[in-house]
Amino acid sequence: AEAFVAAVEKGRGLNAFVAETPDHALAAADAADAARASGDLKPLSGVPLGIKDLFATKGVQTTAGSRILEGFTPTYESTVSGNLFAAGAGMLGKLNMDEFAMGSSNETSGYGPVISPWRRSDGGNAALAPGGSSGGSSAAVSARLCPGATGTDTGGSIRQPAAFTGITGIKPTYGRCSRWGVVAFASSLDQAGPMARDVRDCAIMLEAMAGFDPKDSTSLDLPVPAWEATLSPDLRGKRVGIPREYRIDGVPAEIDAVWDQGIEWLRDAGAEIVEVSLPHTKYALPTYYIIAPAEASSNLARYDGVRYGKRVAPEQGGLNDMYEATRAAGFGAEVKRRIMIGTYVLSAGFYDAYFNQAQKVRALIARDFEAVWGQCDVILTPTAPSAAFGLGEKTADPLAMYLNDVFAVPASLAGLPAMSVPAGLDGQGLPLGLQIVGKALDEQGVLDAGLAIE
Numbered sequence: 035a036e037a038f039v040a041a042v043e044k045g046r047g048l049n050a051f052v053a054e055t056p057d058h059a060l061a062a063a064d065a066a067d068a069a070r071a072s073g074d075l076k077p078l079s080g081v082p083l084g085i086k087d088l089f090a091t092k093g094v095q096t097t098a099g100s101r102i103l104e105g106f107t108p109t110y111e112s113t114v115s116g117n118l119f120a121a122g123a124g125m126l127g128k129l130n131m132d133e134f135a136m137g138s139s140n141e142t143s144g145y146g147p148v149i150s151p152w153r154r155s156d157g158g159n160a161a162l163a164p165g166g167s168s169g170g171s172s173a174a175v176s177a178r179l180c181p182g183a184t185g186t187d188t189g190g191s192i193r194q195p196a197a198f199t200g201i202t203g204i205k206p207t208y209g210r211c212s213r214w215g216v217v218a219f220a221s222s223l224d225q226a227g228p229m230a231r232d233v234r235d236c237a238i239m240l241e242a243m244a245g246f247d248p249k250d251s252t253s254l255d256l257p258v259p260a261w262e263a264t265l266s267p268d269l270r271g272k273r274v275g276i277p278r279e280y281r282i283d284g285v286p287a288e289i290d291a292v293w294d295q296g297i298e299w300l301r302d303a304g305a306e307i308v309e310v311s312l313p314h315t316k317y318a319l320p321t322y323y324i325i326a327p328a329e330a331s332s333n334l335a336r337y338d339g340v341r342y343g344k345r346v347a348p349e350q351g352g353l354n355d356m357y358e359a360t361r362a363a364g365f366g367a368e369v370k371r372r373i374m375i376g377t378y379v380l381s382a383g384f385y386d387a388y389f390n391q392a393q394k395v396r397a398l399i400a401r402d403f404e405a406v407w408g409q410c411d412v413i414l415t416p417t418a419p420s421a422a423f424g425l426g427e428k429t430a431d432p433l434a435m436y437l438n439d440v441f442a443v444p445a446s447l448a449g450l451p452a453m454s455v456p457a458g459l460d461g462q463g464l465p466l467g468l469q470i471v472g473k474a475l476d477e478q479g480v481l482d483a484g485l486a487i488e
């Protein structure tokens with residue numbers, strides 16, 4: 035714990051942490067010493083973790099990457115962070131992230147971008163994005179500032195940053211991890227999950243994070259399997275689906291090469307490889323970018339200058355002017371864009387054309403997956419259509435930024451478990467990730483395939 039506390043201090047240049055809580059981590063280490071002496075060690079005793087700033091942490095400022103929550107110190111602990119602490123873990127600090135988890139590069143954060151610890155081999159010292167929205171988590175784990183971190187994934191925010199920084203991250207089945215105390219972005223999609231150095235560490239962390247919580251109405255009332263104890267890279271008797279719709283134009287050849295390599299590794303592990311079709315894949319991105327902003331526009335209505343954090347009260351005017359001034363000053367450009375898109379697609383005149391239609395297409399995308407589970411046990415795809423891009427490279431073009439989520443959002447819309455594992459480097463020496471998508475509740479199948487790749 036002391037070594038990681040020192041690493042966090044040394045790594046401040048990455049801007050991965052928005053708050054440091056060394057005392058919390060050191061207290062957990064002391065508790066672990068006592069537990070060891072009394073033969074009472076827990077699964078994560080003394081392990082110092084980073085916590086994404088989307089998780090409410092009791093007594094520790096929680097901003098969700100937004101200036102509108104500056105100064106908000108929860109009086110309660112999110113279920114997931116509480117579960118980790120109950121399993122013995124400590125907290126090194128709160129991790130930077132895209133504002134309200136909206137973004138793919140950590141550049142929408144109200145607290146400045148996170149800088150990836152990676153560099154292109156011929157790129158001089160040009161700073162790269164750590165991915166997003168869990169960019170503080172990915173950078174911190176990748177730079178070894180912490181052995182593991184929490185992330186959240188609404189449309190790829192665990193998997194894409196994991197891929198960009200050469201680490202491992204899994205989004206479990208929707209409902210496995212409680213959303214209670216996790217600042218809401220798009221509630222029908224939001225899922226917490228671990229980001230760590232390898233598959234085994236992810237399995238250990240996920241076991242601690244997951245579990246039924248009566249305080250979240252969409253929490254799954256199911257026992258948490260012993261994923262780590264039954265991990266196995268032996269894939270004999272398993273079938274791996276390769277969806278042909280994920281071979282899309284404009285993706286660098288290196289991404290396809292890593293995908294082909296992953297297929298070979300899974301074949302070597304004993305799996306049978308089958309080509310499958312997910313015909314509605316091309317509608318997933320537009321569907322996601324209707325549903326997620328719609329839910330966000332509703333969830334973000336609560337930031338009114340009264341209930342949480344920042345308040346800007348003009349000298350003249352009434353309550354509405356205070357709402358307006360607070361939201362104008364507190365929200366960044368991407369969040370405002372999402373609120374406008376979401377409000378538009380939910381408005382009376384356009385609800386049927388956009389939101390209602392997107393809900394129907396979402397069901398078709400989920401049915402695509404249902405249909406292929408007769409042919410395969412897990413699906414293998416690239417995690418993202420590119421390696422890490424440079425800071426500033428996509429900020430002027432929101433559509434280019436959204437396109438980076440193309441492979442991640444289908445599993446989110448279908449609520450399925452999905453993981454990214456590091457699978458190789460591109461010609462610039464940057465990490466590339468492969469994604470494994472599994473059946474609902476089959477985190478084990480996803481973790482096992484990931485183990486066979488790593």
Ligand code: GLN
Pocket residue numbers: 135136137138166167186187188189190191192219326439
């Ligand atoms: N990049 C996607 C977005 O901006 C996904 C974010 C997430 O998963 N939280 O919405």
